[in-house]
């Protein structure tokens with residue numbers, strides 16, 4: 001049985017359709033990321049799933065029971081679903097241990113494992129106003145997970161975190177999944193944050209699901225330019241450039257456009273299956289260089305380890321095996 005079944009969910013604000021019919025399922029222990037540009041409808045969807053809002057149409061089922069909307073009961077929310085808002089608040093001026101003892105359903109042993117996993121076991125005696133933003137967030141997570149929810153929903157957990165706290169949160173989310181078998185849904189408007197973590201990714205735009213798949217599928221085989229652009233830079237080759245690769249296996253265009261990510265281009269000495277171009281710009285990116293190369297009236301971006309090129313240098317570009325995608 002699915003842990004969660006979302007069917008035909010629709011919602012309008014005034015005359016504006018915010019969700020236009022959302023269907024998906026989630027299995028126990030699965031980690032689902034919902035990504036999409038700002039305003040795509042991610043938060044609206046999560047609130048409906050958590051029973052914190054009211055759908056116009058459609059149902060949310062947790063196991064075999066319907067999650068009722070906020071107009072259908074006195075207390076908003078659902079006891080089996082924990083929801084961490086982007087704008088969560090912690091009680092001010094309490095000790096962390098006091099906050100965490102409130103409605104704790106776990107055994108002492110299970111709590112200890114949870115606090116260690118969340119990297120907050122050293123903070124028990126601290127006051128909540130003596131914590132960093134990332135620490136506050138992990139305490140808020142612990143408070144929700146103390147209630148032993150079946151499903152844990154996090155709305156934009158990575159926003160407003162500096163790189164250090166972001167790295168800790170990524171590790172924590174992995175460990176919670178692996179060690180405590182938590183079932184998650186999280187959203188992010190920076191999908192790159194979700195690639196390493198999610199089992200499955202749903203991509204939203206204008207209140208609709210535009211693609212659903214594994215991280216590799218949505219990254220390597222996007223259904224359109226919108227999905228491709230969410231996951232990082234890409235090149236869409238014009239006909240003259242795409243033609244160079246048409247004889248390679250699986251690269252015959254048939255009216256489609258050839259999409260290549262910068263890391264799937266390689267600079268080579270020459271050859272018939274290589275595009276000839278001239279270096280226009282070299283951008284230092286820290287771990288690598290992005291070389292902008294003009295060829296057949298378009299600028300292609302190639303990711304390269306070295307950056308020892310001058311403007312105007314003649315270079316040849318080829319595609320790594322399996323590195324092209326016809327869109």
Ligand SMILES: Nc1ncnc2c1ncn2[C@@H]1O[C@H](COP(=O)(O)OP(=O)(O)OP(=O)(O)O)[C@@H](O)[C@H]1O
Pocket residue numbers: 013018036037038039040041042043044045189
């Ligand atoms: N209460 C409301 N009244 C009117 N419009 C709303 C309301 N809540 C959300 N919207 C609109 O619904 C759309 C979806 O909003 P939502 O917050 O779900 O998007 P999101 O994908 O979570 O965006 P973000 O990544 O910026 O958080 C937006 O256009 C927003 O302006």
